[in-house]
Amino acid sequence: MDPISKFLVAYKIPIGPWGKAFFGFLTDNFDTVFRTFSNSLNFLLDGIVDGLLLLPPVLLIALIALLAYFLQRSKGLAVAVFLGLLFILNQNLWKQTVETLVLVVAAAAASMAIGVPLGIWAAHKPKVYRIMLPVLDLMQTLPTFVYLIPVLTLFGLGNAPGLIVTIIFVIPTSVRLTHLGVTSVPKSIVEAGEAFGATKRQLLWKVELPSALPTIMAGLTQSIMLSLSMVVFAALIGAGGLGTEINRALGSRRIDLGLEAGLAIVVLAIVLDRMTRIGVGGKK
């Protein structure tokens, strides 16, 4: 080895130990905080799942189909949602599907609740966006397994850490799409708002957000899809649902089980996508 390389290797920057020390510090000092948070989140998620499972599956499926109709005003969609979910029930994966559904909806809702305000902030302050951008890149490109480990040590096993890794993975999308939506509001209508004396808040609520709404809604759809894709990873740290089935199928090389659970995820993905997308059915 040449001297320069030898020198560099000899003085390795201790990124790993630093990170370990940091998380060690967190677990040593704030363990109760994280555990309490994790336990209450687990309790909440499990409670919702249990509550939904109290309903007869066919009734719950009918309710979701009804919701699809109200969201999109499309009878065809409602029928398709109903049949798709009946198929999942038929495959005897209903419990796992409800677990996954709760996790996905919670993750998408949380990432929208955090991502949309961040996106608006970034759109109004280009400097903020410039700082945010590398962080967003990091969150999206850092291999999922890498942050499974610290999340596991901080939050333990269960649905809560599954939800948290999913949110970390999904937030950048809602931030980016909100930023895109708000920055691409036509200048002419922003000026119209200003010229008629809008306050900053009025400008946001009456001009920018309505104009950016289609893009923000695309962000919601994307968030849901990405959350679904994280289901299998979340299952590795104890989140229940269809991901667990797939991991089990992988572990025991059961093609049949893998196919069933995989198809259930696909059906769930299509149902959620069509229900939340703007412009399905007759709605403008």
Added chain:
Amino acid sequence: MTVAVDFKNVDIVFGADQAGSLALIDGGATRAEILEKTGNVLGCAGASLTVHEGEISVLMGLSGSGKSTLLRAVNRLNVVSRGQVLVKDGDGTVDVVTCDEVTLRRLRQKQVAMVFQQFGLLPWRTVEENVGLGLELAGVPEAERKERVQRQLKLVNLDPWSKKYAHELSGGMQQRVGLARAFATEAPILLMDEPFSALDPLIRTKLQDELLQLQAELKKTIIFVSHDLEEALKIGTHITIMEGGRIVQTGAPEDIVLRPANDYVRDFIANVNPLSVLTAWNVMRDRRDLEESTDGWVWLDRRKTTRFKIDEHGLVAAAERDGKPAVWVSCTDIEAQPEETAQVFWAAPGTSLKTVMMAMHRSQTAPVALFDDQSRFVGAIGVRDVLSAVLRR
């Protein structure tokens, strides 16, 4: 007349180096020089212009001449680097350049409304919701807002379309919505930034006519930006010509056409049809410049074909054409007159040159007399006066 908007030495520079650019402006640097030395863009420099209540003041110029920039200083869509923009606000005036945010918002909601070239309508709102935007932002209660919106929609004949979405309408209709939205706030000052430029010519003409009709009724103060001289001459009571961020000439339409200040303005008006601008008043020879004949008679033309006898009140007592007595008739209803030689047409100062020429044509090139509103004789127009006005010599 009350001043509605007063620009006082307004400089607008876009960019970071404001002080350096202003120093260059003081040195009389052009836009290109300022861009080269500071990297800043000169919006407008040393612009002073007074707009009185009820005027339609048109800012004219090629694109990049600073006309929109100056207009947008009135409601601070563009920030003024130096100078004052005084806007009438009730009984007082407000300097838009220095006023606080609250005052600015009140001005924008109540005093100054704006119409945009690209309409600036909110596509997810219906026509009536768009028209009500200004009132909504100003916090006008819903019942009153609805009532005022309906009134505006009727005014621009949009009431059948009130539930449509803005994007479902044609360009001309959309700009009507833009007009209604501006009128709805009942702001006395209206800023129009090339409002008709994006429309096709027929619709443009129609909307210009409608604007003039509405203006006759509503008597707003309008500052109108246009790059189309025909449009400026048609609707403007005053025209300001700008070049490279500076005001070149301000005046009444016929001043601009008859007495262009420099070659830039001359180029501008080169293709304008003088018939559409000039009036009898602009081309007549004053009564005092006419050649006297014997006892109280005056010759109307240089060829001495026609003469009037004027009484002590300045009224016409008798007329003679080619030595024979003649009658004098108004040229406003020229088509209704039988064609005969023993008549002399008269016009009012505001009669268009085109009508005067028709009268000459009708009467075998007889001169046309000019009467004021009390029928007093004020001057006459001969064929040579018309020719020299048309040829601009």
